[in-house]
Amino acid sequence: MFLTENESKLILKEYGIDIPSGLVVSDINYMERAAAGLIGPVAIKALVASGGRGKKNGIRFANNPVEAVQEGSLLLNKELAGQKVTAVLVEEKITIQQELYLGVTIDFAKSKPLILFCTAGGVDIEETEGIINKLYFDLLKPVQFNCLVDFVSNSDLQECYVKKVAEIIDRLIAIFCDYDALTVEINPLVITSKEEIIAVDAKIVTDDAAYFRQKRLKGPGVDRNLHPLEKEAEEAGLSLVLLSGGGEIGLICGGAGLGMATMDIIAHYGGKTANFLDTGGGLSVEKMARALQIVLQVPEIKGILVNVFGGINNCLNVARGIAAVIDDSNKNFLRVPIVVKMQGHFQEEGWTLLKQYPSVVVIKEGCIDDAAEILLSLIKT
Amino acid sequence: MSREESIFTMAILINEDTAVMVQGISGKQGSLHAKYMIDYGVNIVAGVTPGKGDSEVNGVPVYHSPADVLKVHKSIDAALIMVPASAVLKAGREAILQIIPLVVIITEHVPVHDAIKLKSLAEEYGVTLVGPNTIGLISPGKCKIGVMPANLYSEGQVGVISRSGTMTHEISSALTRNMIGQSTCIGIGGDSVTGLDFTGALKMFLADEETKIIVLIGEIGGFYEEQAALYLSRVNYPKPVYAFIGGKLAPRGRKMGHAGALISADSGTAKAKARALSRAGVLVKDTVKELIESIAKGG
Numbered sequence: 001m002f003l004t005e006n007e008s009k010l011i012l013k014e015y016g017i018d019i020p021s022g023l024v025v026s027d028i029n030y031m032e033r034a035a036a037g038l039i040g041p042v043a044i045k046a047l048v049a050s051g052g053r054g055k056k057n058g059i060r061f062a063n064n065p066v067e068a069v070q071e072g073s074l075l076l077n078k079e080l081a082g083q084k085v086t087a088v089l090v091e092e093k094i095t096i097q098q099e100l101y102l103g104v105t106i107d108f109a110k111s112k113p114l115i116l117f118c119t120a121g122g123v124d125i126e127e128t129e130g131i132i133n134k135l136y137f138d139l140l141k142p143v144q145f146n147c148l149v150d151f152v153s154n155s156d157l158q159e160c161y162v163k164k165v166a167e168i169i170d171r172l173i174a175i176f177c178d179y180d181a182l183t184v185e186i187n188p189l190v191i192t193s194k195e196e197i198i199a200v201d202a203k204i205v206t207d208d209a210a211y212f213r214q215k216r217l218k219g220p221g222v223d224r225n226l227h228p229l230e231k232e233a234e235e236a237g238l239s240l241v242l243l244s245g246g247g248e249i250g251l252i253c254g255g256a257g258l259g260m261a262t263m264d265i266i267a268h269y270g271g272k273t274a275n276f277l278d279t280g281g282g283l284s285v286e287k288m289a290r291a292l293q294i295v296l297q298v299p300e301i302k303g304i305l306v307n308v309f310g311g312i313n314n315c316l317n318v319a320r321g322i323a324a325v326i327d328d329s330n331k332n333f334l335r336v337p338i339v340v341k342m343q344g345h346f347q348e349e350g351w352t353l354l355k356q357y358p359s360v361v362v363i364k365e366g367c368i369d370d371a372a373e374i375l376l377s378l379i380k381t
Numbered sequence: 382m383s384r385e386e387s388i389f390t391m392a393i394l395i396n397e398d399t400a401v402m403v404q405g406i407s408g409k410q411g412s413l414h415a416k417y418m419i420d421y422g423v424n425i426v427a428g429v430t431p432g433k434g435d436s437e438v439n440g441v442p443v444y445h446s447p448a449d450v451l452k453v454h455k456s457i458d459a460a461l462i463m464v465p466a467s468a469v470l471k472a473g474r475e476a477i478l479q480i481i482p483l484v485v486i487i488t489e490h491v492p493v494h495d496a497i498k499l500k501s502l503a504e505e506y507g508v509t510l511v512g513p514n515t516i517g518l519i520s521p522g523k524c525k526i527g528v529m530p531a532n533l534y535s536e537g538q539v540g541v542i543s544r545s546g547t548m549t550h551e552i553s554s555a556l557t558r559n560m561i562g563q564s565t566c567i568g569i570g571g572d573s574v575t576g577l578d579f580t581g582a583l584k585m586f587l588a589d590e591e592t593k594i595i596v597l598i599g600e601i602g603g604f605y606e607e608q609a610a611l612y613l614s615r616v617n618y619p620k621p622v623y624a625f626i627g628g629k630l631a632p633r634g635r636k637m638g639h640a641g642a643l644i645s646a647d648s649g650t651a652k653a654k655a656r657a658l659s660r661a662g663v664l665v666k667d668t669v670k671e672l673i674e675s676i677a678k679g680g
Contacts, residue, residue, distance in 0.1 A: 106493065108648070109604040111500050111574045139498050180494050210492035212467050239638045243630070256571060256638020257545020257600050260627035264651075265668045267630055276631075278638035281489065282410075309550040311516055312410070312487075312528045343554060344530035345417075367555040369670040 001206045001217060002049035006089050008202035011179070012186070015171040018198045022091025028069065028076050034090045035068035041093040042068055046075045046085040056081055061093060082225060094200055099188035100157070101125055101132075102169065104176040106183075112136050113176065115148075115169055119157050122188040131155070143173055164197050165189070179217070180210030229297055236290040239278040242298065247274030248379060250295040250336075254279050254308035254318075258368075262307050266372045271379075274298045281312040288321025296325075296336070303337045303379045305371055310344025318342055319350035326357055337378040339363060341371040393540075393565045393589045394483055394509065395459060395524040397422075402450055402457045402481065404429040404472045405464035406438045410487075414463065414528045415439055421531050423524055426454050429472070447475040459483040461517065461526050469513060470495040477508045485526050486512035489571070489639065496574040503576055510576025514639060515568035516546035527568065537562015539676065540586040542579055543598035544571055544605065548627065552598060555673050564592040571639035573602065579609035587618065594621050594676060597663065599654055601628035601637065606654035613661040621679060624665045625672055626655045 003011070009019040024047065025034045035042050046058040053059050058080050062068035068090065075085050101121030106113050115137065120130025135151045137143045148166040157165060168189065176184045183205040190200045206217060226234065233240030239256065243263075249271055253259035256278045263273045275298045279291055295304060308318050322340065341363040342350055354360050361378065363371050401418070405411040406428030416439050419425055425441050427450045434445030444450045450457060460476040462469060462485065469491045476484045477499065484503065491513040503510035511518060517527015522536035529546075533554035539561055543549040546568045553566050565586075569577050579597055586592045599606040606626065613622065628651040631637050649657075655665045664679070666672040 106497070106574075108573050109608070111497055113497065138501060139494060140501055177494070180492055182493060207493045209466065209490045210494065213492075239636075241632070241635050241637060243632065253547070255545055255547030257543070257598070257627050258547035258551060260600055260631055260637055260651075261545075261548055261551070261625065261669075263631075264627055264629045268668050273630070276637060280638070309530065309533075309547045311530050311546065311550055312414075343533060344550065347530075365558055367558075367669040367673070368551060369668050 001208055001211075003204040003206065003217075004047045004049065005045060005202060006047055008204040009199065011175055011204060012171075012199050012202050015175055017168055017171055017186075018196065019202070020091040020094055020198060020200060022089055024087050025072065025090050026076070026087040028073055031069045031072040031090070032065045035062060035065040038090065038092045042090050043093045044068060044071050044075060045089045045091070046080050047087045047089055048080055048083045048085055053080070094190055094198055095193040096188070096190050096200075097193050097195070098191040100165070100191070101128065101187045102165070102172065102189045103183065103185040103187070104169075104172045104181070105185070107136070110136070113139060115151065115173070117152065117155060117165075117169070119155055125187065137173070139177065143170070145170060161191060161197065168197065175204070179204065180207045180214055181205060182207055229294060233277065233294050236294070237280065237287060238291050238294065239276075239280065240294060241276040243273055243275055245272070246300055247272040248300065248302040249273050249375065250298050250301040250304040251275055252277050252279060252291050252295055252304065252306045252308070254283065254313050258307055258309075262305065262368050262372070265368045266305070266376075269369070269372045269376055271372060271376045274301050279308065279313070283308075283313040283317055285317050285320040285324065288318050289324045292322055292325045301336065303339070303375050305375050306338060306340040306342070307368065307371060308342050310342070310346055310350070313344070314346050315342050315344055315350030316346040316353065319353040322360065323353055323357065326359070337361065337375065339371050339375040339378070341366060341368070393520055393591060394518060394567070394585065395520050395526055395565070397523045398424065399458045399524050399526070400424050400426045400454070400456055401526060402427045402429060402447065402460045402476075403441070404447070404460060404462045404476065405468075406430060406441060406443060407433050407436070408463065410528075411463040412438050415441060417528075417531070418525060421525050423526070426457060447479045447481070451479050457481050459485065459526055462486045462488060464488060466490045466492070470498060473499040473510075474502060477502050477506050477510075480506055480508060483509045483511065483526070484576075485515065485517050486510070487515060487517060487528060488512075489514040491572065493574055496572060500574060500576050511567065512570040512575060514572045515570035515575075516549060518565060518567040520565045521563055529566070533557060534566060535562040537564065538591060538593040539563045540582075540589070540592040540595045541566040541598065542582040542586075542595065543568050544600055545598055545627065546571070548598045548625070551669060552596060552625065552672065555669050556676070559673050559677055561673070561676060564589065569605075579605045580612045583609060583612060583618070583622070587620070592620065594623070596672070596676070597622060597624040597658070599624060599626045601631050601651050601654075602648055604648060607649060607657050610657035610661040610663070613658075613663065618662070622663045623672060623676060624655070624658050624663045625669070626651045626658070626665065
């Protein structure tokens with residue numbers, strides 16, 4: 001889940017890291033008052049889960065409350081990076097002496113967490129010209145504070161700030177662990193003209209799989225950018241991705257790898273897939289029926305390919321789910337051929353059940369290539 | 382068995398004698414798949430369900446913890462974990478601390494931090510961790526530790542290593558239909574953090590006399606294919622390696638099903654992975670049919 005800048009900063013504050021004074025405004029009518037309550041010029045930042053807001057004019061500045069209303073209006077309720085800006089963060093503008101980069105994240109090439117520190121922050125970390133110092137650590141062993149001090153000292157950061165930055169890293173590691181974070185990042189961590197150290201921007205991304213033990217968070221990130229059909233699928237526990245460019249084949253697969261391979265092989269034989277759908281494991285009759293109902297709503301499909309194995313799933317449940325939808329449907333449905341390639345546990349029972357449905361072609365032996373070729377020939381006739 | 386002995390039997394990880402402990406055996410999935418495994422002839426010696434010690438499932442004695450199992454049964458070769466995601470860290474840690482040489486985690490949606498901890502712990506204790514989010518592994522005709530439908534697999538000389546569970550069924554069943562059997566098929570799992578990876582499995586297959594050909598089944602996301610390509614380009618790998626890499630049409634930035642299948646800024650596309658493997662001498666094929674035909678011809 002991507003926490004907004006404001007949500008992230010409140011967590012930093014809770015852990016003793018200084019953040020700018022500020023507040024969230026979602027109604028432009030409150031902007032003037034909000035800006036007036038802060039001392040001096042303000043920064044107005046769109047609260048969207050999007051990197052590089054500065055480049056997209058998602059961060060604006062105002063010298064007084066009236067300007068704040070003007071600047072705020074350019075952001076509130078407008079689109080930014082494909083998202084609607086429903087709220088902005090209004091905060092005191094910080095006078096920057098130096099911008100640092102600090103992050104705790106995971107190196108998936110090594111399956112290890114690490115600390116990243118750079119004295120040239122304020123830009124995309126991939127684009128910085130400064131040296132990025134890295135320190136890998138072990139989730140099973142607490143990081144010794146003197147190690148953090150040594151790590152920070154090993155940079156060109158002024159000596160007088162070393163201990164304070166090491167303390168901030170210590171707090172970031174605590175946040176990273178406490179929140180099951182994939183990333184905790186402060187960019188920029190600012191040394192102000194008054195020599196204070198303030199987190200001017202913050203980003204926390206948490207692991208949705210850990211939501212069961214992260215009840216403080218609002219909920220596993222429901223991607224706000226999903227198409228309604230994709231949202232419907234997500235609510236049913238299915239993973240649906242609508243593919244661009246039209247497509248005549250609706251896909252239902254048991255397994256993401258199988259789904260992706262099926263899409264690729266369909267293309268190899270000249271077909272076009274309209275959607276990816278992974279049923280996942282633990283497939284019940286109801287869930288299979290939902291999957292079919294949803295895929296039937298994918299626009300412009302001329303045929304459906306169901307490609308599943310009864311491993312952790314069960315072929316009879318798959319057949320029952322399909323049967324339930326056909327039994328329930330009106331005449332229109334029967335015009336779309338369905339090829340069901342299904343093998344594994346309870347395959348005989350599943351095949352037998354589907355035999356009675358003329359619009360269903362069952363493949364008992366045969367690979368993805370065979371299924372793709374058969375469905376494409378059915379669609380063409 | 383001693384650590385040295387276990388290293389030798391670990392060449393293909395499992396065989397007819399492998400003594401298995403099933404954690405989560407009392408659950409719906411645990412009991413069902415334990416039964417399938419018993420039907421297959423697997424030696425399930427014990428089960429673990431906290432709070433249900435002193436019970437029995439399908440004739441298998443159930444204990445409160447792996448430690449309790451080891452007090453009674455002096456030798457456990459493999460642990461199969463089918464507990465809910467929230468219980469995996471505890472179950473995995475307990476199995477690893479008992480130094481059970483092979484720990485297989487079927488469960489999906491395991492938190493990343495937990496997977497990282499288990500992987501680190503397994504490395505520290507010299508335990509082979511497979512998964513999480515996997516179908517498990519099978520040496521057809523000998524042993525299966527997992528949920529795969531055994532009728533699709535047959536005994537032979539092809540070693541299969543896969544990130545996708547159902548693609549393991551797809552390719553193995555296609556091989557079986559074409560009278561090409563498999564030595565061991567290992568689902569390494571679909572998550573971004575897993576125990577065994579392609580490189581680790583390739584090394585094990587290298588040492589195994591029964592395995593003459595290897596098939597890698599990869600997909601978008603992560604670094605395992607690139608790391609395997611690096612390994613293969615450095616050693617003179619004496620056995621032919623084939624690969625199928627899925628996700629050529631997967632759109633960037635969208636998670637395709639499981640956690641590991643995501644093309645991000647720093648992790649590769651299917652095309653890039655295929656290219657890296659090709660350059661390392663791997664025979665990368667675009668469809669299941671092409672893959673099977675190549676193997677049948679190439680031998």
